[in-house]
Amino acid sequence: MVVAIGLFILYSMRMKINFKFSWLRMTTLGLIGAFNKGISGSGFGPIVTTGGLLVGLNEKATVSIQSLSELFASSVGLATFILSRVQIDTYFTIAIATGVALASPIAAVIVKRSAGAKLRVMIALTAILLGSFTIIHEFLK
Numbered sequence: 001m002v003v004a005i006g007l008f009i010l011y012s013m014r015m016k017i018n019f020k021f022s023w024l025r026m027t028t029l030g031l032i033g034a035f036n037k038g039i040s041g042s043g044f045g046p047i048v049t050t051g052g053l054l055v056g057l058n059e060k061a062t063v064s065i066q067s068l069s070e071l072f073a074s075s076v077g078l079a080t081f082i083l084s085r086v087q088i089d090t091y092f093t094i095a096i097a098t099g100v101a102l103a104s105p106i107a108a109v110i111v112k113r114s115a116g117a118k119l120r121v122m123i124a125l126t127a128i129l130l131g132s133f134t135i136i137h138e139f140l141k
Helices: 002-014 023-040 044-054 059-083 090-113 116-140
Strands: none
């Protein structure tokens, strides 16, 4: 799904297809991203980021919205684990949180300095790579 969306974004840029924002499309995107996160534990970011472009948001707004919504999605997941009394790997959690804390300012600078079209291409190519790596990983299991 992520690979297909990435390819479609590149195609839509080449064909100069413009998407018009709608709350219905945005809500549907959020539900698809949340469902994917719920069943797989990942994939929320790539779906919401690429999908945001397809519902008519600009590149910088899309990245910002995804980052903020990921905070809420991850917080609900953590709360669910805590409430269900599942053991959480503290070291892994600290390592991930540290990585996010260090990478976030760098990502913010990259997004701020990137032009819209270049950022759109970077988002599409990243989605294609992430999706491809996931597919390859699943086949190698």
